[in-house]
Amino acid sequence: MSEANEYPDGYFIDWDGKTRPIAHPGKGLRCEVDKKSKYVMVLNKYGGLDHESTWYPTVADVEKAGIKVVHADISAAIKITSRD
Secondary structure: OOHHHHOOOOEEEOOOOOEEEOOOOOOOOEEEEEOOOOEEEEEOOOOOEEEEEEOEOOHHHHHHOOOOOOEOOOOOOOOOOOOO
């Protein structure tokens, strides 16, 4: 199964420079995506903005942008200063 099929909502580059699926921003976080402007907001449980990124529909689109794809470990705990 390809990455594009596994996560149909796409990807963003996280705070550690890793490729992360929109569907898995991290515990206590959620993504809002504007696909038209290719903008991702990662919001904490209080609605505060923790991270901004570009939206990529597929991993191939990340590569086309010249970014080396290193997948984030979506099972690992995240470290963002505003997250408690």
